Amino acid sequence: MTTSTGDAVRPYTGDALTALLPPDLRLLGLGEPTHGVEAFPELRNELFRHLVEHEGYRSIAIESDCLAALAADAYVTDGIGTLDEVMAHGFSHGAGAYPANRELLRWMRTHNEQRPPHERLRFYGFDGPLEISGATSPHAALTGLYDYLAAHLDLPWSRATLDELLGSDGHWTHPAVMLDPNRSVGRTPEARELRLVADDLRVLLTAHAPQLTAATSADDWWRADLYSRTVTGLLRYHAGLADTTPDRISALLGQRGVMMADNLDAIVRREARRGPTLVFAHNSHLQRYESSMPFGGLRVRWWSAGAMIATRLGDRYAFVATTFGARGADVPGPDTLEGVLSTVPHARAVVDPQMFAAALDRTLTPRVPADYTYSGLDPATLDRIDAIVFVKEI
Structure with missing residues (x-):
């Protein structure tokens, strides 16, 4: 890695990340490249605490059923129900089994206990009541x-x-x-x-x-x-x-994106007087550019909630993509974005995408991971990402 490219990379801290973001944000999207890897929701929890304590954030929304999340919000805001009950019934997509989600609700409840209602943190799901099965x-x-x-x-x-x-x-x-x-x-x-x-x-x-x-x-x-x-x-x-019709799956993904975007829009309006909101989901749901994935031997494409909400909020929306280097035997090639970032000395790093792209002396190729559930970052999209958080190994 050249010195000029290295200047675009810093060790991860909440301050290092927010320094790259535009002012007056109402919605900050933090993406993850795959589900079920605790390193990413743990990073989300760390960032949310920083945003609450230093940046005035008062709410978080995650990729989970918007109706089920009402129970989780009632627990963190007013102590209704038990944590075990909420983990069992307040999430979709199996997210109630993630330890980091349990820790998030526990911390939010503790934070809220001694605060008046208007200062309490709120928890939202912004997905529809949908599962992969229907x-x-x-x-x-x-x-x-x-x-x-x-x-x-x-x-x-x-x-x-x-x-x-x-x-x-x-x-x-x-x-x-x-x-x-x-x-x-x-x-x-x-x-x-x-x-x-x-x-x-x-x-x-x-x-x-x-x-x-x-x-x-x-x-x-x-x-x-x-x-x-x-x-x-x-x-x-x-x-x-x-x-x-043949476009059925793409249309369904687009409709899901509309539900997500409408929920985010309503959350932003509700939280307008209290502070910005952190939203956490897969990168493909928060990115500004067109999303795609393999399905049934084809590649389906749709516009994500992030792309839609960005047209409504403009520079009041920011997208931070998260990616990683090695995952066991799955090591990124040297000509991929993840491969180049793997040469940095930091276990976790914050990357300025525009500065990084300007300093590159070669053309990078998209990573094709061994695990199909993981999505690599396309180097051609760096100009539409506000910041990257890179985890060197998971």
Whole structure:
């Protein structure tokens, strides 16, 4: 590594990272290159503590079910439930089993115990109620929205009508649906009617926001709005599951990205008076450039939540990509970004991507990792990354 390239690299600290970021951030995206490796959520926890203590952050959002996360937020803000219960029911994608997530909630709860409500840290999930195997039933989100509105407005539908249209949850969540669009109920007459109902309920929620907020609270209205965003997104996603065209998977990934971006937008607006938010997810969900991955022998492409939210927030959004060098026998080649960074002496490093790219004296090739669950950084995208955190070995 040349001296000029080395000038773009510093040992990792919270201060070294934030020094590379634009001022007046509202949302800071910290990506990870793979799931299930504790080094990355542990790094996230360390960074979040720094941001809370030195940069005025008061909230964190992670790649997990937005509805399930309500239980985790209730625990960290008000001590409702137990930590074991929240780890079992407050996460999706198996994230409740990660020790770093348990430590995050424990630390947030301890931090909040002696603070007034307006200063307490909040926890969010920003993903839809989705798993790799499919999507949940829209039942919980739709009835949550309906019950909130029905307590204060005269609605032209009954709960019995909604239950009849929804049918059994098992029809929505059948495991064969993800691979067989013909098993999906997302485009049945009942599902189409539910999409109209959900849209009308969302309009009522918005139109009567002053009345509803005064009768309940801003937090209650925000939760109802979360139900509204979720049910409309879920019904749209289930309709996508019934799609039989070749672009089905790309379209589903794009719809998931829209749900994520809309949730992040709502979180930023809710937190506007309290401070910026840290969001943690896979790099592919937070990057500004087009995302892609192999699926069924093809390469599917979509625009991520990060790319979408960047168009809304501009320079108030920053993306920090995380990557690593050696993982057992999987060692990056010398002409990859990770290979060059592996020559630095630091176990963890902060990299200025623009300075690093300007100092390179050769063209780097994208890393093709041995483990397909890991995504290397494309050197051609360095101009669209605000900072890189490099972990030398995991």
